[in-house]
Amino acid sequence: MSWTDERVETLKRMWAEGQSASQIAKELGGVTRNAVIGKVHRLGLSNRVGGKDEEEAEAPAARPEPAPQPAPVAAAPRPEPAPEPVAAAPRPAPEPRPAPAAPVANVTPLPVRKPLVPAGQPLPPQPSANEISPEALASVREVEKRARRLTLMELTERTCKWPIGDPATDDFWFCGLPSLPGKPYCEAHVGVAFQPMSARRDRRR
DNA sequence: CCCTGATTCGC
DNA sequence: GCGAATCAGG
Numbered sequence: 001m002s003w004t005d006e007r008v009e010t011l012k013r014m015w016a017e018g019q020s021a022s023q024i025a026k027e028l029g030g031v032t033r034n035a036v037i038g039k040v041h042r043l044g045l046s047n048r049v050g051g052k053d054e055e056e057a058e059a060p061a062a063r064p065e066p067a068p069q070p071a072p073v074a075a076a077p078r079p080e081p082a083p084e085p086v087a088a089a090p091r092p093a094p095e096p097r098p099a100p101a102a103p104v105a106n107v108t109p110l111p112v113r114k115p116l117v118p119a120g121q122p123l124p125p126q127p128s129a130n131e132i133s134p135e136a137l138a139s140v141r142e143v144e145k146r147a148r149r150l151t152l153m154e155l156t157e158r159t160c161k162w163p164i165g166d167p168a169t170d171d172f173w174f175c176g177l178p179s180l181p182g183k184p185y186c187e188a189h190v191g192v193a194f195q196p197m198s199a200r201r202d203r204r205r
Numbered sequence: 206c207c208c209t210g211a212t213t214c215g216c
Numbered sequence: 217g218c219g220a221a222t223c224a225g226g
Binding site for chain 1: 206207208209210211212
Binding site for chain 3: 032035036037038039
């Protein structure tokens with residue numbers, strides 16, 4: 001495989017999006033992550049400018065820089081170019097979902113892109129307490145305290161993909177703990193995801 | 206061990 | 217220019 005214009009374009013785009021080298025390599029196919037990284041450097045876009053510092057970013061505690069920004073013209077909006085969605089800070093006090101009281105007439109097809117799902121209504125089928133063994137339920141609740149709270153993009157083939165919270169709000173993430181080999185979930189969540197039919201009392205409601 | 210990007214250097 | 221091997225790290 002060679003670096004055709006199209007492939008380079010894909011590389012640039014994904015790199016700008018903050019995708020990892022291995023993810024990009026997987027997407028492109030025929031190249032390793034090393035190849036991707038090498039290309040990235042040769043293209044001179046190694047520093048994810050405008051991007052963001054992830055992981056353990058070094059705190060610029062004492063900056064020798066005296067005059068950073070002259071701040072000229074009046075109120076300039078955020079120069080932030082790439083508002084990459086990053087794991088939001090855990091909020092201790094999750095907002096109660098706005099009551100679906102009065103369906104607003106206007107459809108606001110605009111920048112109000114908060115909820116991807118109309119807040120309030122039909123949530124994805126969540127395992128209800130009365131159809132899961134108490135032990136499994138307990139372990140799940142325990143585990144969810146330790147969950148890594150990954151975002152969608154942070155999931156890999158070895159992270160638990162169990163969704164936690166309400167997709168309609170910011171209070172939503174994926175478990176992210178190590179998944180069982182060959183399974184999409186961690187041990188605790190496998191326990192509630194896969195159950196022998198015999199155990200599934202149709203505790204019909 | 207899983208993963209990340211950075212660098213080197215023979216090709 | 218390319219990318220495997222290696223390095224350095226979370």
